Amino acid sequence: MLRVDLGNISPECVGPNGVAWTSSLTSYAQRLEAARDEILTRKSDPGAFLGWIDLPEDTETLRQVRRYREAQPWVEDLVVLGIGGSALGAQAVGAALGKGPVRLHFVDNVEPEPVLELLRSLNPEKTLVNVISKSGTTAETMAAFLVFRRWLERAENWQQHVVVTTDPSRGILRPYAAAEGLTAFDIPPSVGGRFSVLSPVGTLPLAFAGVDLENLLAGARKANEQARSEAARNLPAQTALVHHLFAQKGLNIVVLMPYSTRLRYLPDWFVQLHDESLGKLYNREGKEVRTGTTAVRAIGTTDQHAQVQLFREGPHDKLVVFVRLENPSEDLEIPAVKGLEGLDYLFGRTFFELLTAEAKATAHALAKAHQPNYTLLLERLDAYHLGWLLQHLMWQTAYLGELWNINAFDQPGVELGKEYTYALMGRKGYEKLAEELRAEGVG
Numbered sequence: 342m343l344r345v346d347l348g349n350i351s352p353e354c355v356g357p358n359g360v361a362w363t364s365s366l367t368s369y370a371q372r373l374e375a376a377r378d379e380i381l382t383r384k385s386d387p388g389a390f391l392g393w394i395d396l397p398e399d400t401e402t403l404r405q406v407r408r409y410r411e412a413q414p415w416v417e418d419l420v421v422l423g424i425g426g427s428a429l430g431a432q433a434v435g436a437a438l439g440k441g442p443v444r445l446h447f448v449d450n451v452e453p454e455p456v457l458e459l460l461r462s463l464n465p466e467k468t469l470v471n472v473i474s475k476s477g478t479t480a481e482t483m484a485a486f487l488v489f490r491r492w493l494e495r496a497e498n499w500q501q502h503v504v505v506t507t508d509p510s511r512g513i514l515r516p517y518a519a520a521e522g523l524t525a526f527d528i529p530p531s532v533g534g535r536f537s538v539l540s541p542v543g544t545l546p547l548a549f550a551g552v553d554l555e556n557l558l559a560g561a562r563k564a565n566e567q568a569r570s571e572a573a574r575n576l577p578a579q580t581a582l583v584h585h586l587f588a589q590k591g592l593n594i595v596v597l598m599p600y601s602t603r604l605r606y607l608p609d610w611f612v613q614l615h616d617e618s619l620g621k622l623y624n625r626e627g628k629e630v631r632t633g634t635t636a637v638r639a640i641g642t643t644d645q646h647a648q649v650q651l652f653r654e655g656p657h658d659k660l661v662v663f664v665r666l667e668n669p670s671e672d673l674e675i676p677a678v679k680g681l682e683g684l685d686y687l688f689g690r691t692f693f694e695l696l697t698a699e700a701k702a703t704a705h706a707l708a709k710a711h712q713p714n715y716t717l718l719l720e721r722l723d724a725y726h727l728g729w730l731l732q733h734l735m736w737q738t739a740y741l742g743e744l745w746n747i748n749a750f751d752q753p754g755v756e757l758g759k760e761y762t763y764a765l766m767g768r769k770g771y772e773k774l775a776e777e778l779r780a781e782g783v784g
């Protein structure tokens with residue numbers, strides 16, 4: 342079960358003029374249900390990029406991924422070459438649920454030293470390289486692929502050591518895979534990178550990490566079920582409404598703070614999902630709107646000792662979202678130690694009890710200071726509940742896009758930086774831009 346505890350969004354914080362949460366939900370119910378109908382109607386248009394909704398139903402692709410994984414028992418290290426949506430989902434789920442025996446590595450930056458260090462630690466005969474790029478053009482991923490492709494020539498049959506995940510027709514990787522006879526998996530054209538964790542972008546690396554993929558998808562189907570419900574039972578529409586109401590009140594920062602080290606990369610995945618989807622200059626009618634709230638990463642309890650001072654006493658420009666587990670997979674009892682009786686309140690208690698108390702205490706301390714927050718509660722940390730949470734957050738993002746009347750599925754704002762990079766690196770066709778940059782003192 343995935344639940345939400347809205348107890349700490351104090352009534353005076355929610356809705357215009359102190360309207361309580363239940364009244365806000367009632368008054369927005371029609372608008373949320375219209376948003377849901379709009380999303381579901383638009384889903385049949387591939388250009389709407391809503392294909393992620395159907396990924397949890399795609400058990401045939403999952404079977405292909407499984408078959409491929411079973412045919413590669415020799416793999417000891419899997420290197421994912423990908424960035425943004427082509428890496429963050431697998432990284433988040435792998436860190437939370439990966440059991441091995443295959444070690445996952447993510448190369449999502451072109452800083453030479455860490456890449457060289459990784460290469461020196463790997464045995465090419467035991468390494469599989471999964472190059473992942475929806476566009477098949479991203480400079481960082483392609484540069485890493487060129488390096489790994491050359492390095493793999495040290496293996497007997499390098500083609501066996503590469504698996505490609507890309508768009509079925511666009512980009513450089515697809516024809517290259519066909520020409521070299523490489524195994525290739527599709528990223529459906531209707532699925533954008535940051536919504537692709539349940540496609541082979543995520544499932545292929547996660548199959549090697551020993552994640553229970555059937556349950557990951559089953560959990561995501563529960564989120565789909567809720568997201569299709571009426572407003573009163575529609576959890577993603579409800580959390581989207583909370584975000585909307587606080588954004589309207591000028592709270593322009595969203596902190597995602599799981600109380601779990603295993604979930605340490607979840608905020609990174611969420612930051613891309615939320616920021617790239619919702620930070621938009623224009624609305625659907627082409628009117629300048631500049632929407633968005635800035636997602637910030639935090640981990641409990643670690644950031645209680647780093648950021649919570651600011652969350653409580655700094656500007657109240659944030660909505661803090663806690664993620665808490667209701668049950669541990671294992672627990673650790675704290676022993677009584679003679680001579681340390683000053684710590685007797687801990688004797689015989691468990692780590693999980695302390696972790697839970699810390700999370701509840703922080704949430705309440707923030708509420709007391711009128712810093713709104715709510716908590717997403719996962720019954721436990723397993724594939725089913727994590728799949729549910731991921732799909733919940735994707736739906737929440739889609740609902741916010743509707744409430745703000747923006748396209749949550751494009752990212753025009755990152756394109757110019759890419760073009761400048763091409764020009765600075767001397768790519769053919771970018772000579773004029775390179776000249777302009779030189780005239781502007783960049784080069």
Ligand SMILES: O=P(O)(O)OC[C@H]1O[C@](O)(CO)[C@@H](O)[C@@H]1O
Pocket residue numbers: 424425426427473474475476477478479482534535617752755
């Ligand atoms: O999968 P690709 O096409 O290499 O893109 C990687 C990432 O780059 C972006 O296009 C821009 O940051 C993201 O939307 C995407 O997830």
